[in-house]
Amino acid sequence: MYTLKFDMYQTIAIAVAMLFLGTYLKKRIYFLEKFCIPSPVIGGLLFAIVSWEFAFDETLKNICMIAFFTSVGFQANIKILKSGGTSLAIFLGCVFALIICQNILSIGLASMLDINPFIGLSTGSISMTGGHGTSGAFGPVLEDLGLTGATTLCTAAATFGLVAGSLMGGPLGQRLILKNDLLKTAVEVDDTPLIEEEEKHHRSVSMYAPATYQLIIAMGLGTIVSHILSQSGITLPVYIGSMIVAAIMRNYSEYVGTFKVHMGEINNIGGICLSLFLGIAMITLKLWQLASLALPLVVLLFGQTILMFLFAYFVVYNLLGRDYDAAILAAGTCGFGMGATPNAMANMQVLTTKFVPSVKAYILVPIVGGMFSDFMNSLSITFFINFI
Numbered sequence: 001m002y003t004l005k006f007d008m009y010q011t012i013a014i015a016v017a018m019l020f021l022g023t024y025l026k027k028r029i030y031f032l033e034k035f036c037i038p039s040p041v042i043g044g045l046l047f048a049i050v051s052w053e054f055a056f057d058e059t060l061k062n063i064c065m066i067a068f069f070t071s072v073g074f075q076a077n078i079k080i081l082k083s084g085g086t087s088l089a090i091f092l093g094c095v096f097a098l099i100i101c102q103n104i105l106s107i108g109l110a111s112m113l114d115i116n117p118f119i120g121l122s123t124g125s126i127s128m129t130g131g132h133g134t135s136g137a138f139g140p141v142l143e144d145l146g147l148t149g150a151t152t153l154c155t156a157a158a159t160f161g162l163v164a165g166s167l168m169g170g171p172l173g174q175r176l177i178l179k180n181d182l183l184k185t186a187v188e189v190d191d192t193p194l195i196e197e198e199e200k201h202h203r204s205v206s207m208y209a210p211a212t213y214q215l216i217i218a219m220g221l222g223t224i225v226s227h228i229l230s231q232s233g234i235t236l237p238v239y240i241g242s243m244i245v246a247a248i249m250r251n252y253s254e255y256v257g258t259f260k261v262h263m264g265e266i267n268n269i270g271g272i273c274l275s276l277f278l279g280i281a282m283i284t285l286k287l288w289q290l291a292s293l294a295l296p297l298v299v300l301l302f303g304q305t306i307l308m309f310l311f312a313y314f315v316v317y318n319l320l321g322r323d324y325d326a327a328i329l330a331a332g333t334c335g336f337g338m339g340a341t342p343n344a345m346a347n348m349q350v351l352t353t354k355f356v357p358s359v360k361a362y363i364l365v366p367i368v369g370g371m372f373s374d375f376m377n378s379l380s381i382t383f384f385i386n387f388i
Contacts, residue, residue, distance in 0.1 A: 008057040015279030018043030040275050041132060041159060044282020056284050062238070064277035065137050069239035070218050071270025072374045073246030074261060079254055087320065091329065091364050094316050096376045098337055099125040101307060103384045109303050113296050117388045118147040123300040124384070127157035128308070129377050131340045133274055134158075136281035137239065138381055145385070152285045153293065157301060158339075164305050165338030169347030172309065173331030176317055177324065177355060185323035186356045203264040211265035218246040240378060247375075308338050328352065328361040332369075341369035 006014065022043030026032045032042055103124040110120025122142060127135045135158045139151025147153075177183065222242025229241060253261045312330040320326035328348050335344030344365050352358055 003053050003055050005055045006057060008059045011056040011058070011280060011283075012060050012276060014047070014056075015040070015044070015276060015283055018047050018283055019275055019279045021046070040278035040282055041155075044279055044285070045159070047283045048285040054283075056280070058280060058284060061136075061277055061280035061284070064273040064280070065133075066219055066222075066239045066242055067215055067273040068133060068270050068277055069137065069374070070215055070222065070242040070246045071266050071273070073218065073243030074214075074250045074263060074266050074270075076243075076247040076250060076372065076375055077254065078251050087360060088364060088367065090319055091316075091368055092372060092376075094311075094319055094333070095129070095337070095368055095373055096380075097315070098308075098311050098333070099129050099373075099377050099380045101311065102128050102304060103380060105303055105307050106300060107384065107388065109300050110296075113299060115293075115296050116147060118142050118145060118150065118385075119153065119293065119296065120300060121381075121384060121388065122147070122150055122153045123157040123297070123304060124381075125377050126381055127154045128161050128304055128338050129336065129373055130158070130381070131161070131336075132158045132278055132281075134374065134377060134381070136277060138385075139281075141385065149286055151281065153297070155281065155285060156297070157304075160301050161304070161338035162340065162343060164301075165308065165334045165336075166343050166346060168305070168309060168338070169312075169331040169334035169344070170350045172312055172334060173327050173347065173351045174354075176313070176327035176330060177351070180322070180327075182324040182327050183355060186325075186358070203268065204262075207262045208265045208269070211262035211269060214249065214261060215246075215266060215269060218242050218249055221245045240382070243375065243378070304338070308334055312337070324356070325358045325360040328358040329364060332361055332365040336365065336369035336373065341366060344369055 019040050020043070022039035022041065025042050026039050103121060106120040106122075106124035107117050108120075110117045113120075122135075122139075125134075126138045130138070132155060135154035136151065139154040142150035142154075219242045222239070222245045224241065225244055226238060226241030250261050250263075253259055312333045316333050317326045317330045320329050328351055331347045331351055332344040335341070335347040345362075348358065348361055348365065352361075
């Protein structure tokens with residue numbers, strides 16, 4: 001059968017068209033808006049359903065992926081980590097423990113089902129805590145290791161996680177609040193208050209060029225770091241070196257002050273690259289490769305859902321203080337522990353709108369979910385890939 005081929009310019013044009021389609025549908029379909037399904041995922045999945053005999057040039061997908069994760073590296077601000085106090089340290093520990101548990105469970109269930117452990121790992125923290133961005137990055141790594149259709153599998157699991165995490169968070173938080181009468185703790189003063197959240201970065205049109213150059217420098221130097229690290233024989237994602245260089249640049253800027261990192265602009269550029277990366281990743285999916293994995297996939301994802309509920313309900317809630325803020329944090333953890341930070345914020349917003357605000361939760365979740373979880377997750381996934 002004839003295969004229609006697209007070069008990299010046509011590929012990214014189709015991806016952007018699907019992004020616009022996804023945005024259009026998201027505004028008009030309540031379910032998609034409520035559960036914060038990314039626009040590239042909506043349009044890209046629709047396209048993937050009908051694109052059986054299409055071949056795409058994925059060159060720009062890899063560039064956009066590295067650019068996005070480099071922007072994540074720039075967000076790793078040690079000053080913020082130090083200023084967060086005990087609550088931030090405990091929450092970071094909880095999230096790291098969740099990542100480890102997700103991977104142990106996924107590999108364990110795969111062993112019980114007598115399937116490839118990489119199939120199990122695809123439904124672990126790669127797709128749960130990592131979401132679509134990490135799924136698109138590590139899917140090709142697993143494919144290089146022999147797992148056919150790994151990117152499709154990771155993406156399918158990540159989409160399930162977005163919905164499940166959003167469905168779970170609100171009811172879980174509400175149950176904790178009402179069952180334990182936590183509203184009376186909402187007005188209490190925190191013994192270890194967080195320092196004010198890092199002030200929002202000012203955006204300037206003239207600074208987008210320097211921000212782009214800083215991203216490119218970090219990406220370029222990062223390839224050297226990645227090459228050096230790869231000599232150890234450890235399988236690493238291609239972007240890990242760029243993330244490390246970006247983090248060093250950011251913190252050197254913070255402590256020495258000889259140059260300024262334009263974080264506001266870098267965040268925006270990273271967001272654009274993520275949308276383009278997801279768009280290309282979605283339209284190149286081969287959904288038919290999941291047919292033979294239908295039953296194992298259901299079991300694996302059901303296991304992850306139970307783990308997330310139990311971890312948020314018993315671990316996060318108890319370790320973060322068993323108060324109102326802890327209940328809101330538990331609901332937020334469901335959001336980004338199985339999806340993305342916007343889902344976490346949506347979970348918390350539902351509860352704080354119904355009850356009262358939680359300053360601690362609104363500070364901790366964006367810092368951990370948006371700044372540090374990707375770093376911890378990449379390290380964990382790399383370890384488990386090499387362990388298997």
